[in-house]
Amino acid sequence: MAAQAIVAPSRTPLDPGFAAALAQRFGAECSFAEAIRRQHGQSETHFPETLPDAVVFAQSTADVVDLVRLCVMHRVPVVPYGAGTSIEGNALPVRGGVSVDLSKMDRILAVNAEDFDCTIEAGVRREELNAYLRDTGLFFPIDPGANATIGGMAATRASGTNAVRYGTMREAVLALTVVTADGEVIRTARRARKSAAGYDLTRLFVGAEGTLGVITEVMLRLHPIPEAISAAVCGFASLQGAVDTVVQAIQSGVPLARIEILDDRQIAAVNAWSKLDLLEVTTLFFEFHGSPAGVEEQIATVAALAATNGGGDFAFSNRPEERARLWKARHEAYYAALNQRPGAIGWSTDVCVPISRLPACILETKRDLESCSVPATILGHVGDGNFHVIFALDPAAPDEFAEVSAINARLIERALAMDGTCTGEHGIGIGKQPWLEAELGDAVDVMRLVKRALDPHDLMNPGKIFTL
Amino acid sequence: MAAQAIVAPSRTPLDPGFAAALAQRFGAECSFAEAIRRQHGQSETHFPETLPDAVVFAQSTADVVDLVRLCVMHRVPVVPYGAGTSIEGNALPVRGGVSVDLSKMDRILAVNAEDFDCTIEAGVRREELNAYLRDTGLFFPIDPGANATIGGMAATRASGTNAVRYGTMREAVLALTVVTADGEVIRTARRARKSAAGYDLTRLFVGAEGTLGVITEVMLRLHPIPEAISAAVCGFASLQGAVDTVVQAIQSGVPLARIEILDDRQIAAVNAWSKLDLLEVTTLFFEFHGSPAGVEEQIATVAALAATNGGGDFAFSNRPEERARLWKARHEAYYAALNQRPGAIGWSTDVCVPISRLPACILETKRDLESCSVPATILGHVGDGNFHVIFALDPAAPDEFAEVSAINARLIERALAMDGTCTGEHGIGIGKQPWLEAELGDAVDVMRLVKRALDPHDLMNPGKIFTL
Numbered sequence: 053m054a055a056q057a058i059v060a061p062s063r064t065p066l067d068p069g070f071a072a073a074l075a076q077r078f079g080a081e082c083s084f085a086e087a088i089r090r091q092h093g094q095s096e097t098h099f100p101e102t103l104p105d106a107v108v109f110a111q112s113t114a115d116v117v118d119l120v121r122l123c124v125m126h127r128v129p130v131v132p133y134g135a136g137t138s139i140e141g142n143a144l145p146v147r148g149g150v151s152v153d154l155s156k157m158d159r160i161l162a163v164n165a166e167d168f169d170c171t172i173e174a175g176v177r178r179e180e181l182n183a184y185l186r187d188t189g190l191f192f193p194i195d196p197g198a199n200a201t202i203g204g205m206a207a208t209r210a211s212g213t214n215a216v217r218y219g220t221m222r223e224a225v226l227a228l229t230v231v232t233a234d235g236e237v238i239r240t241a242r243r244a245r246k247s248a249a250g251y252d253l254t255r256l257f258v259g260a261e262g263t264l265g266v267i268t269e270v271m272l273r274l275h276p277i278p279e280a281i282s283a284a285v286c287g288f289a290s291l292q293g294a295v296d297t298v299v300q301a302i303q304s305g306v307p308l309a310r311i312e313i314l315d316d317r318q319i320a321a322v323n324a325w326s327k328l329d330l331l332e333v334t335t336l337f338f339e340f341h342g343s344p345a346g347v348e349e350q351i352a353t354v355a356a357l358a359a360t361n362g363g364g365d366f367a368f369s370n371r372p373e374e375r376a377r378l379w380k381a382r383h384e385a386y387y388a389a390l391n392q393r394p395g396a397i398g399w400s401t402d403v404c405v406p407i408s409r410l411p412a413c414i415l416e417t418k419r420d421l422e423s424c425s426v427p428a429t430i431l432g433h434v435g436d437g438n439f440h441v442i443f444a445l446d447p448a449a450p451d452e453f454a455e456v457s458a459i460n461a462r463l464i465e466r467a468l469a470m471d472g473t474c475t476g477e478h479g480i481g482i483g484k485q486p487w488l489e490a491e492l493g494d495a496v497d498v499m500r501l502v503k504r505a506l507d508p509h510d511l512m513n514p515g516k517i518f519t520l
Numbered sequence: 521m522a523a524q525a526i527v528a529p530s531r532t533p534l535d536p537g538f539a540a541a542l543a544q545r546f547g548a549e550c551s552f553a554e555a556i557r558r559q560h561g562q563s564e565t566h567f568p569e570t571l572p573d574a575v576v577f578a579q580s581t582a583d584v585v586d587l588v589r590l591c592v593m594h595r596v597p598v599v600p601y602g603a604g605t606s607i608e609g610n611a612l613p614v615r616g617g618v619s620v621d622l623s624k625m626d627r628i629l630a631v632n633a634e635d636f637d638c639t640i641e642a643g644v645r646r647e648e649l650n651a652y653l654r655d656t657g658l659f660f661p662i663d664p665g666a667n668a669t670i671g672g673m674a675a676t677r678a679s680g681t682n683a684v685r686y687g688t689m690r691e692a693v694l695a696l697t698v699v700t701a702d703g704e705v706i707r708t709a710r711r712a713r714k715s716a717a718g719y720d721l722t723r724l725f726v727g728a729e730g731t732l733g734v735i736t737e738v739m740l741r742l743h744p745i746p747e748a749i750s751a752a753v754c755g756f757a758s759l760q761g762a763v764d765t766v767v768q769a770i771q772s773g774v775p776l777a778r779i780e781i782l783d784d785r786q787i788a789a790v791n792a793w794s795k796l797d798l799l800e801v802t803t804l805f806f807e808f809h810g811s812p813a814g815v816e817e818q819i820a821t822v823a824a825l826a827a828t829n830g831g832g833d834f835a836f837s838n839r840p841e842e843r844a845r846l847w848k849a850r851h852e853a854y855y856a857a858l859n860q861r862p863g864a865i866g867w868s869t870d871v872c873v874p875i876s877r878l879p880a881c882i883l884e885t886k887r888d889l890e891s892c893s894v895p896a897t898i899l900g901h902v903g904d905g906n907f908h909v910i911f912a913l914d915p916a917a918p919d920e921f922a923e924v925s926a927i928n929a930r931l932i933e934r935a936l937a938m939d940g941t942c943t944g945e946h947g948i949g950i951g952k953q954p955w956l957e958a959e960l961g962d963a964v965d966v967m968r969l970v971k972r973a974l975d976p977h978d979l980m981n982p983g984k985i986f987t988l
Binding site for chain 2: 209
C-alpha cells in the first residue's frame with residue numbers, strides 16, 4: 053500500500069527509562085527500528101501512517117502482562133496488532149506507544165473435537181487454524197476474507213461470507229483470556245456451551261477493539277464440515293434482480309451458507325485480477341451446506357427465485373479445487389478493486405441494514421456512485437444486509453479524498469435512516485467515529501463509563517471507537 | 521408455594537417523603553399493601569420471602585425513568601419484577617426498596633415479519649408472543665418452560681428446551697431499551713442483523729439480572745416455523761444409554777431442535793401429574809425441525825443411535841395437539857416433581873458442562889442422589905450439556921435444607937471440575953453467589969468495576985450476582 057506522510061503522534065518523546073526497561077525485559081523481541089515501526093504504523097486502507105514508538109513481539113500471555121504493567125507504570129499506550137488487515141484504522145497507534153504484535157502467539161492449545169471447540173493463542177490466523185483442523189472433520193467458519201488473526205477478528209467482532217449461516221465472532225467465541233489494563237489475566241468463561249453466570253464479559257471484549265484490554269487466547273466454537281457443499285455463481289440482468297433474489301431467499305428461510313453480491317464493476321475487476329471470465333454483470337456467489345438432499349432442496353428453491361428475478365443459469369463449482377478458486381477470487385476482491393488503478397490507495401467502507409431495506413440501500417448507493425470520479429465497486433455479505441463499497445483512490449489527488457468522504461457520509465446516513473448500522477463488520481476504529489453517537493445516542497456514554505472503569509488511564513488502544 | 525418466615529431486609533424504614541412522592545407520581549399503580557408486597561417478595565423456590573417496601577406497576581418506559589430517578593434521589597433500591605418465575609431468587613428485594621412490576625408493559629410494538637424480528641415491551645410473556653405471531657409464519661423459539669416475561673428472560677439470559685438449535689437469549693436479543701441507573705433511556709443497538717459498532721451493550725445487559733439498569737423493551741430475532749415438526753419420546757434401559765445417545769447425536773451434527781432427558785423418578789412424577797402412562801425409565805424427549813425429508817433423515821440417525829444404546833421404540837407425537845400435550849407435560853415437570861410430596865418447597869438447581877463430560881457429570885450426580893432422603897429428580901436440556909436437579913423439600917424439616925445444600929455444592933463443584941458452569945440458565949441471583957468466584961476468578965472483579973461504573977450507588981437490584 054502506498055504510504056502517505058508519516059504522522060507523528062501528539063505525545064512526548066519516549067521516556068529513556070521506559071525504553072531501557074522495555075529493552076531489558078524483551079530483548080530482541082522489542083524493536084525501536086523505523087522499518088519495524090512503519091510496518092506496524094500502516095493500515096491496508098486510506099488512513100495516514102502513524103508510527104508506534106516501539107514494537108514488542110509477545111510470545112506469551114506473561115509477556116503481555118509484563119508489557120501492560122510497564123506501560124501503565126509509565127503511562128504509555130498499548131496497541132494490539134495482529135495481521136494488520138483491519139479496515140478502519142483499528143490498530144493504528146494514534147497516540148503513539150507500544151504496538152504489541154501478537155503474531156508469534158500462534159499456538160493451537162487444545163482441540164476438543166468431541167465438544168466442537170478449540171483454544172488457540174490470539175495470533176493464530178484463520179486459514180492456519182482450518183488447515184490444522186482438517187483431519188478432525190470440523191472447521192472454523194468465520195471468514196472475513198483476509199487471513200486475519202483470530203485475536204484481531206475477536207477484537208473487531210469480524211464476520212464475513214459465512215455469517216449468514218454461522219454467525220459472527222459474537223457467536224463463535226466461547227471464552228477469552230484477556231490481560232486487563234491493570235495487568236491481571238482473566239478468563240471470561242468456562243468451556244460449557246452456555247452459561248448464565250454473571251455479566252457476559254466475553255461479549256464485552258469481543259468488538260472492544262483492544263480498548264479494554266489485550267486478548268491473548270481465544271476459545272472458539274467449531275462446526276462439523278457439512279456432508280455436502282455446493283458453490284455456484286449466477287449473473288443477473290439488473291442489480292435490483294440480484295438483491296431481490298437475496299431478500300426472497302433469506303425470507304424463505306433457506307439456510308444459505310454464503311450469499312455474496314459483486315456488482316458489475318467488481319466482477320470486471322475480479323476477472324482482470326483473478327483471470328476469470330465471468331459475465332460482467334451483477335453476480336451472486338452462493339454456497340450451500342447440508343446433507344446431499346438438503347443441498348439439492350436449497351439449490352432448487354434459490355434457482356427458482358433467481359430465474360424469476362432475471363438471473364441466468366447457475367454455474368456450479370463442486371470440486372473442492374474449483375470451489376477454492378472461486379472463493380479465492382471473492383476474497384481477493386479488495387485487491388482486484390485496487391488493481392483497477394495501479395498505485396491506488398483503498399478506502400473500504402461497510403454498512404448493514406435490515407434485510408427488507410437492503411434493495412433500497414444498495415440501489416440508492418449505486419446511483420450515488422454513478423457520478424463518482426473514483427473507481428468504486430459494491431460487494432457484500434448481503435444475506436445479513438451487509439455490503440461494502442471499495443474506492444480506489446489516487447494518493448496524489450486530495451480532491452478524491454473529499455469526494456469519497458462525502459459519499460461515505462451519505463452511505464452511512466442512508467443506512468442509519470433505515471435503522472441500520474454504520475459498520476456491519478469492520479468496527480469503528482478511527483474511521484467511523486463521527487457516526488457512533490448518531491447511531492447509538494446516549495448508549496455511547498454508557499460505553500465511556502465502561503471504558504473509564506476498566507482503563508482509567510486511557511492507555512488501552514486509546515483514541516479508538518470514541519474519545520473520552 | 522409455601523412461604524417461609526418473612527425476612528425483613530436490613531435497611532432503614534421507608535422515608536415518608538419518598539413514599540409520598542411515589543404515591544403522588546404513580547397513584548393507583550403504586551402499592552404499599554402487604555398482600556401486594558408479599559406477592560413480589562416470594563419466589564418459586566426455596567428462598568425465604570423477602571418483601572419490598574413498595575410495588576410500582578410501570579406502564580411505560582417513562583414510568584420507569586421517573587421511578588429510577590426518584591429512587592436514586594432517595595437512595596432506594598429498584599428491583600425489576602416480571603412473572604416471578606425465576607429460580608435463583610433473582611427478583612427478590614433482598615435490600616428492600618421498590619419492586620418495579622413490568623407485567624403491564626405487555627404491548628407488542630412492532631413485528632417486522634420480512635426481517636424476522638419484533639420489538640416488544642419487557643412484560644410480554646413468551647406464550648402470548650407466540651400466540652400473536654402465529655399468523656406470520658414466524659415464532660420465538662426460546663422456551664425456558666415457565667411462561668416467563670421476555671424482559672425477565674433477557675435479564676437472566678434464559679434458554680431452555682430449544683437452545684440446542686436456536687441458541688439462548690444471548691443470541692435471540694437484537695437490541696434492548698434500558699433505563700440506566702441515572703435514569704437515562706438508551707437503546708443498545710439498531711435493527712441491523714449484525715453490527716461492529718462499539719461495545720456490545722446488548723450482551724452486557726442480557727444476563728445482568730437488572731443490576732445495571734431496567735430493561736423496558738426488547739427487540740427479538742424470530743425464526744420461520746419449520747415446514748415439518750416431529751416430536752417423539754424414547755425410553756432407555758439405563759441412564760448411561762440415554763446420555764450416550766444424546767452425546768452421539770450432538771457429535772454427529774444432527775440439528776436437533778430439542779433433546780431433553782427426564783430420569784426414571786421424573787417420569788414417574790410426570791405420569792402422576794400430567795396423567796401420562798410413559799414407561800418409568802430414563803426417557804429422552806425429542807423434537808425435530810426441518811423439511812420433511814430433513815426431519816426423516818434426522819429421525820433415522822437418532823433412532824439408530826438410540827437402538828445401539830438400549831433405547832426402545834420411538835413413540836411419535838406428530839399431531840399438533842399431541843405434541844402440545846407432550847411438551848406441556850415436560851414444562852410442568854417442576855410442578856410434577858413438587859407434587860411427589862404435598863406441601864413441598866422446590867429447590868431447582870442447574871449446571872452445564874462440555875457435552876463430552878455430560879455422561880460422567882450426570883451419572884455421578886445420580887449416584888449422589890441415591891442416598892438423598894429428599895425426593896429428587898434429574899431433567900435437562902442435555903443437548904447443551906445442561907441439566908437440572910429438582911428437590912421437593914419438606915418446609916418443616918430444616919435438616920433437609922442442609923442435606924440438599926450439600927448435594928447442590930457437590931454438584932456445582934463436580935461441574936466446575938469439568939470446566940463447566942455453576943448455572944447454565946438460571947442466573948446467579950442469590951443462590952449461586954458462593955460459586956461465582958470459583959468459576960470465574962478475577963473476572964468477577966471486572967464485573968464489579970462495570971457495576972460500580974454504571975450503578976455507583978448500588979441501587980439496581982443490589983445484592984444479586986455478587987456483592988460489592
